[in-house]
Amino acid sequence: MKHTTMIIGLLLLPVTAFCLNVSVRSFDYSDYTRLVFEADRSFAYSVSSRDNGFDLRLQQAARTDPENIQLKESRCVQRVDVLPRHDGTVYRVVTHIPVRFQRQFVLENPFRVVFDLEADSGNPTAVSQPPQVEAVSAPDRPEGTSINTICIDPGHGGTDLGARAGTTDLVEKDITLKVGLKVKQLIESRLGLRVVMTRDSDSEISLDSRAAMANNQKAQVFVSIHVNSSYRRGARGTETYYVSLEATDKEASELARKENTSMGGDAFDPAAADDLRLILWNMAQTEYIKESSKLATYIQNQLNEVMNTRNRGVKQAPFRVLMRAAMPAVLVEIAFLSNSDEEKLLARDGFLSRVAGGIYTGIAQFVTYHNQRYK
Template sequence: MKDSSMIWHKEFIKTCLLIIWGFAIFQICVSCAVTAKKRYCKAESCYYELRRDIESQKYRYNWLRCIKQFQDVYKQEPADPWASACMYMSGKLYGELYIQSYRNSDKHEAIDIFRGVIKRYPKSRYRAKAAAAIRALETDVSESRRSKTGTQACNTRKKYIPATSRTHQSNRKTVGNITTITGIRHWSNPTYTRIVIDANRETSFTHRLLKKDSSINKPQRLYVDLKNSIQGKKIEKFTPINDELLRDVRAGQYTPHVVRVVVDIKSIDTYKIFSLKNPFRVVLDMSGDSMVAGSTAPTGKTPTKILSTKQARRDCPLIVVDPGHGGHDYGSSGYLKKVYEKDIALQIAGRLAKKIRKKLLYEVLMTRTIDSYLTLEERTAIANTKNADLFISIHTNDSENQSTYGIETYVLNLATENSEITVAARENATSTKNISDLQTILTDIMQNTKIDESSLLASYIQDSSYKYLRSRYTQVKNNGVKKAPFYVLLGARMPAVLIETSFISNPRECKRLSSASYQEHLCEGIIKGIRKYVEKSRMAS
């Protein structure tokens, strides 16, 4: 009896130990899973921080730091459910790094990693994503091989953008959705030309600058290839420009799924290319040296000089006043019935134009004088082709919170606050996500733009407007100078600001905005700011 009791006791202890061991193993597995998930989230945070910081994206080690965090997870725990996600993300980062670096090694590294995802994790949901990413990257490789000028690494910024293809990837899936290229528009003057390629839906595109080839009588040219696209029936295949910079623009169906737009060049200094959304279009800004374009403008201008040499040749400054929205674009709706931003903006802009002519004796050009619709890129193009000295866009603000009120003035720059992104999204008639996407390329677009001068102009207008209104009204709030990526300010070659005059959604300010006297007082404040800016700029020059 005693022996059987001892045997039972041993078996009981053995069973308990097995249960404890099994529970410990289970806890370790759970702990590993949680750890892998946490490490993925940490690596993902590194990636999102990098996407938000344009300056950090310029340095390779910042990309490799985030890539390593993803790689550590799937290399150390390859069987973990989060391993496939980490492996895919490391490939994605290498692909995005390639867009920054133009290194073929980065592209091939991304392809190898995506192939690893397909081989190691065939049942993972990332298999299809990896296959799609490989197709996109390998398509770019094959096109580069077909080109006469091979892909070259670009580690330094030159006067001309090197003859390497750069891909602008769309965030939308375009498989099965063919994009139709619907039109080509352009505006030009002796030193600047803006070309806009219109499409009916978003798509990715590449561009390449080719050197002049006298042996086959080919001028210098730039081509843009729009992927997964067909040429619309009404698009002009040949558009003559014949200004000092460009000869013409040609469009054709390069392959069954690629539309190629070619710009034949006479002489350019630099170019910038970017896309806008809702509707989707590709904008190409080309600039030429003033001396090459036949200008007799003197050289040697200093950074503190506000008016450029080409602008200084005019006897009196030209200010372009842009009433926001118009036509079928009503802008924001007011707190009061039948009060719309497009109408208020036109009224204020008209009063401002009259005061500029009368009190400052400057030339004024309004982008619209009636209730008509203009695209946002057209408004800036008008100012650029007229060699305007200042560009002032007039708007009214809006908020879901009807108690929000005040005046604020914007300049083109990276938005740092959610409220700034929201305002830019509304005025651009797009989503906050599209604004975030635009911010990733804004640094390149903003090069050689008058950021400091625009900020100075904005500060004078904001301060003068607030003080003038405060002396005549109660409950006037100074919301300060802010920055955001407004489409209407992109590519402006002069100091440019956007004034959110007051909140049309606020009961008190909507009533004031509808009042002729308030509009007059508001314009008086803006005039004082413009006068102060011009006086200071003349002293600086």
């Protein structure tokens, strides 16, 4: 009898030990309602719309005590039901009124999935679907092994448009997503490696969450894709960055400041950084500086060949998104949207495919270099 009881206890242990603890809360603002799902660790999920709300489907068991659902008489959210399923847990959000997703994003420490909801104007084409997020349960990888996971980070997204064109409706967030998805397809089909996207649709992700996503997924390479802009209309060409506390030049410093504050973040000033911040940066990136430089050089050389634009070179700057990446990490500025000639190029899908091909080839060369080094 004792043996039977012990076996039953062991069988039940995984269910309780690995169950997520999730809390739900909402806040009303003047023009939207924020609904937050907070968990004690990261999780994979998908979202599907319903006539009177939406379902948030988690791919694992989760538990939410009634007192941890705090809606505060929300004007949008009527209730949130927790529905256990054999393949996970569904959080069914029931709303008082038809709503649409104004934006959706993920935050870290603690892990939170955030939905900003607003009243639906009645135009069905305006209703946006939040993106599905890949599972954050990547297997641990030993240090010094072959590369098997690459993180592609399309810059900006959601309400953060990034750079804007001078004569058309082109915006940076759309260009970077197109290029990022093309790079993903090339890596998966030609190298057979796993690709993590920080976003795969028009969603807003904080700079810290982008790096955290790459770290959580055990990625071994991080490539952030951007489009440049300058008050000097003649500025043109491509440039690739890896991280440093000091910028290569004044333009690099200004670019880092602009990117670091694009989503309300703080601009990093090395002169004002305290010892703790310098230590944290040193722990996260210093050991990868040489490999980041190598990765940046491979990508920059390839872009120079396929794009036939001015080579602005490999540079360094204190980009926030790179500082928190615990792996070789670079940021690519593919062309200037503020330049009328390059604006026309960036509007062409064929040109974006060539850009993606150049980034892919540079990554492939780095993968070969890295894998041979750690044979």
